[in-house]
Amino acid sequence: MALDYRKCAEEIVSHIGGAENVATAAHCATRLRLVIADNGKVDKKALENVEGVKGMFESNGQLQLIIGTGTVNKVYDEFLAVTGLSAASKDDAKKAAAAQMPLWKRLLKTPGDVFVPILPAIVASGLMMGLVEALGKAIPGFGETDWYNWLDMVANTAFAYLPVIVAISSARVFGGNIFLGAVVGLMMIHSNLINAWAVGTAESIPTWQLLFFNVKRVGYQGHVIPVIIAVWLMCMIEKWLHKHVPEMLDLFVTPLTTVLITAFVTFTIIGPIFSTFETYVLAGAKLLITVGFGIGSMIMGAIYPITVVMGLHHMYNVIEAGMIAETGKNIWMPIASAANFAQFGACLAVAVKSRSNRTKAVALPSSLSASLGITEPAIFGVNFRFMKPFVFGMIGGAAGAWFGAISKIGATTYGVTGIPGLLAIDNIPVYVIMLAIAAGVAFALTFVLWKEETDDAPAAAPAPAEEEMPDIVNTSVIRCSAGEIGQPVAGKVIPYDEIPDPTFASGALGVGIGVEPDEETVYAPMDGTISSVAESKHAIGISGAGDMELLIHVGVDTVEMNGDGFRPLVSEGDTVKKGQKILTFSKAKIKAAGHPDTVVVLLTNSDDYEDTTYGI
Amino acid sequence: MKEFKFTVTDPVGIHARPAGLLVKEVKAHASAITIATEAGKSADAKKLLALMGLGIKQGDTVTVTVDGADEEEAAAAIEKFMKDNL
Numbered sequence: 144m145a146l147d148y149r150k151c152a153e154e155i156v157s158h159i160g161g162a163e164n165v166a167t168a169a170h171c172a173t174r175l176r177l178v179i180a181d182n183g184k185v186d187k188k189a190l191e192n193v194e195g196v197k198g199m200f201e202s203n204g205q206l207q208l209i210i211g212t213g214t215v216n217k218v219y220d221e222f223l224a225v226t227g228l229s230a231a232s233k234d235d236a237k238k239a240a241a242a243q244m245p246l247w248k249r250l251l252k253t254p255g256d257v258f259v260p261i262l263p264a265i266v267a268s269g270l271m272m273g274l275v276e277a278l279g280k281a282i283p284g285f286g287e288t289d290w291y292n293w294l295d296m297v298a299n300t301a302f303a304y305l306p307v308i309v310a311i312s313s314a315r316v317f318g319g320n321i322f323l324g325a326v327v328g329l330m331m332i333h334s335n336l337i338n339a340w341a342v343g344t345a346e347s348i349p350t351w352q353l354l355f356f357n358v359k360r361v362g363y364q365g366h367v368i369p370v371i372i373a374v375w376l377m378c379m380i381e382k383w384l385h386k387h388v389p390e391m392l393d394l395f396v397t398p399l400t401t402v403l404i405t406a407f408v409t410f411t412i413i414g415p416i417f418s419t420f421e422t423y424v425l426a427g428a429k430l431l432i433t434v435g436f437g438i439g440s441m442i443m444g445a446i447y448p449i450t451v452v453m454g455l456h457h458m459y460n461v462i463e464a465g466m467i468a469e470t471g472k473n474i475w476m477p478i479a480s481a482a483n484f485a486q487f488g489a490c491l492a493v494a495v496k497s498r499s500n501r502t503k504a505v506a507l508p509s510s511l512s513a514s515l516g517i518t519e520p521a522i523f524g525v526n527f528r529f530m531k532p533f534v535f536g537m538i539g540g541a542a543g544a545w546f547g548a549i550s551k552i553g554a555t556t557y558g559v560t561g562i563p564g565l566l567a568i569d570n571i572p573v574y575v576i577m578l579a580i581a582a583g584v585a586f587a588l589t590f591v592l593w594k595e596e597t598d599d600a601p602a603a604a605p606a607p608a609e610e611e612m613p614d615i616v617n618t619s620v621i622r623c624s625a626g627e628i629g630q631p632v633a634g635k636v637i638p639y640d641e642i643p644d645p646t647f648a649s650g651a652l653g654v655g656i657g658v659e660p661d662e663e664t665v666y667a668p669m670d671g672t673i674s675s676v677a678e679s680k681h682a683i684g685i686s687g688a689g690d691m692e693l694l695i696h697v698g699v700d701t702v703e704m705n706g707d708g709f710r711p712l713v714s715e716g717d718t719v720k721k722g723q724k725i726l727t728f729s730k731a732k733i734k735a736a737g738h739p740d741t742v743v744v745l746l747t748n749s750d751d752y753e754d755t756t757y758g759i
Numbered sequence: 760m761k762e763f764k765f766t767v768t769d770p771v772g773i774h775a776r777p778a779g780l781l782v783k784e785v786k787a788h789a790s791a792i793t794i795a796t797e798a799g800k801s802a803d804a805k806k807l808l809a810l811m812g813l814g815i816k817q818g819d820t821v822t823v824t825v826d827g828a829d830e831e832e833a834a835a836a837i838e839k840f841m842k843d844n845l
Contacts, residue, residue: 646776682775694811747808748806
């Protein structure tokens, strides 16, 4: 019985609130992926009953209708014809889903998106800087050597030119030309400008008079947010021009105009807003730490990381230098140290707790770098992205800074925090206790209260989740009223009727899916009890919730191999947890025996449920 | 209640595929149908995984018990099915 694609598409449209309620539509191998403007208008019950729709669910802001291979593209074509929409790629659908996130969430997500790709550069630099600075302080005289000088240059390169790296990454995130992005970044730290780190010691700051703007000739070293904003603006201008400038003139007009307008707005509007803001923050910070009983320091310890995010922390050298000149005692440094070390604690907790190898790989080196006082990798790469660790870090920072202030410790120099700060502090034991408080509070809070959001990973790095082994079991491939069954082995999922075996494909053993395996490990796709392990080791039965009886059969006709090439890791009667390894097999041996290696996954009693659906 | 014995001739025994076919056949009947091995294990023949769990191999003799309203026809049909397929 052939499906009436037109009718199916029309019914879908009528149950999702009409064509005007569809933001974008895309399809993958089996699903129609829709982004709906107003989810309230969707009649889910009716949708599930549309002939041709095998199942539906919502995920990541998308409404996904399972239609099936070979059919979905035809329904999709009719769907476009009915709605009058144009084809959208999966990426577009993803983007539109991101656009459904509230504005503040999108804004918070941006620095993370920008920073994740550049982490290798800043983690390398951060660790090196921390070590080199520590060595410089620890070994008397080392700070004067050529080696130190050279190492210091190598180490701080990524930070000295951070705006360039941020600009390039931002241009990629916002979809502009990355070389124009690089130009914007370079321009903001051009050597004709006064280095932002040196502003505090500069005698006078020259200005330009541009129209009615009086522009300070100061660079944006150490800045992140103004760079991201400038590049975002650049990308908007560039895209608009590409659309509106005739193609013949595009290469002349677009880059020139883009860079010129961006530069002007950056120096006259974005820059001044930030530098005014910085001046206030600086004045505020100076005032704040004079508040008694350590309260001011506590507040500063809490908000310090926010100022790092804003790129304002390079201003603090001015405060520190001033303190040393006046009293010889830098009481700012313990506050900064507590704040930084708390971010280290929070980041370390993420590294320990996260179950994603990718997150661990970022969080561990980032936390090390933070312990040495270079917190950007930890803040932008980890804590700020997940938000909660960042907030817990602020709490830890507040606790540590308060303790440091009431203990009246201070540093004799400036520019170092964290572990290297041991060499600059006037009371080492108290300083150690302060760091322990800061990191301990942040670590404990993060470890206990932060929960990994699995949704966050694909958003930050669009790698296919199917490749991460333990994640596949969270991709449901069979659904019925009794529960969901995940994908037990990595690989391409096909519907059961495409399994290269007439019996399995007939549905006589129940409905389900086949997996053309990329890997050789089978994971339990649901919680349950092992009800049978075939003598020939190639098939496992699992009974799950609601009497679901699942058969996992590795390969076709593989019973003939008599167990050679299969290693079950469970035996009959064992209780298994979803995601637990239950069987390994050798693809090579199955191939050598001349059998297809398709892993058959069937809900053998699917007849008992009325609403069984299958496929990704 | 009807009962009969059957010796499996299928080289793979009552494994996934033959077991599935058998379950399908058995489910067509209302009677409760149980398969017991010589070792004394028994299973509801309508449950594939239970049936497979018996690990019945070629040459094994099983006892099939049919109990219910349609036991006459059911027993005859299942015996015929097993002879033809197993």
